[in-house]
Amino acid sequence: MRVTRTKADLRAALRELGSPDRIVGLVPTMGYLHAGHVSLLEASVERCDISVMSLFVNPTQFGVGEDLENYPRDEARDLAVAEETGVDLVYTPELEEVYPEGFCTYVEVEGITDVLCGAQSSRGRDHFRGVTTVVTKLLNTVKPDLAFFGRKDAQQVIVVERMCRDLDLDVQLVAMPTVREADGLAMSSRNAYLEAADRDRATAISRALSGVERAAAEGTSLKESIQLAYATLAEAGIEPEYLEARDGERLSPSTGFNGRPVLVAVAAPVGSTRLIDNVLIEPQPQTKEV
Ligand code: AMP
Numbered sequence: 001m002r003v004t005r006t007k008a009d010l011r012a013a014l015r016e017l018g019s020p021d022r023i024v025g026l027v028p029t030m031g032y033l034h035a036g037h038v039s040l041l042e043a044s045v046e047r048c049d050i051s052v053m054s055l056f057v058n059p060t061q062f063g064v065g066e067d068l069e070n071y072p073r074d075e076a077r078d079l080a081v082a083e084e085t086g087v088d089l090v091y092t093p094e095l096e097e098v099y100p101e102g103f104c105t106y107v108e109v110e111g112i113t114d115v116l117c118g119a120q121s122s123r124g125r126d127h128f129r130g131v132t133t134v135v136t137k138l139l140n141t142v143k144p145d146l147a148f149f150g151r152k153d154a155q156q157v158i159v160v161e162r163m164c165r166d167l168d169l170d171v172q173l174v175a176m177p178t179v180r181e182a183d184g185l186a187m188s189s190r191n192a193y194l195e196a197a198d199r200d201r202a203t204a205i206s207r208a209l210s211g212v213e214r215a216a217a218e219g220t221s222l223k224e225s226i227q228l229a230y231a232t233l234a235e236a237g238i239e240p241e242y243l244e245a246r247d248g249e250r251l252s253p254s255t256g257f258n259g260r261p262v263l264v265a266v267a268a269p270v271g272s273t274r275l276i277d278n279v280l281i282e283p284q285p286q287t288k289e290v
Pocket of ligand 1 (some may be wrong): 153
């Protein structure tokens, strides 16, 4: 496995490995790898001839007062995990390589970045502006055939898909299922911040979401299912930033199934850690609508 820190070095390494005549996969990450990241890396290794992992804690997607400075980092361990998984190339640039002096060009997706995590009361749309800008830069640098993202960040997948369609970017996105701890907690680099008592309470988030899924399958209305989820969170002392049902593709507000998939998404502070999770519920033919 080769570790590159500049665009020039990365491109040279890709050429040496035989791109563009081979299938290239890209897995963008901010590091502190866990089994969720590894599932993306494994999918790339399985489906592509050359797998590239980017490892870059992207400052433009962090808001003021967010955890940029304290974001967990362990490059040596991440490189060992990537190598063990069969990654061919790691791209881990310095800040100046990605955002050189004078940088002033951003990619912005409208509308679907104003809700959920993009709402003013949450992280705000600048978060997604940071994500779409860095992803565009990574896609332009690596020129992958396939790029792998996790459904754990469901809105991110929808926003990046929209951006690729709207800007005619020639890449196939692969959205991978959320990998969870044995007790249901969605894996996240930020779980490392959770103190023991908060770690226990945090399981209420996945319980609330699987409760919605179960209630919907049993024919409970979406509105009632969401109320049950609120109650599950409240019992654990968790007050969500948002807990919302949205159209699974368009992110418009959803009041019922109406033959379309519904995304139920949560963001909630647990102690000082902000966690997100979601579930995508396929249309339920027998559900009563309100
Ligand atoms: P991050 O390092 O948090 O920016 O995540 C890098 C990629 O890993 C993103 O596409 C995430 O959606 C994905 N990811 C993070 N956590 C999980 C998880 N628990 N299961 C599957 N994918 C994940």
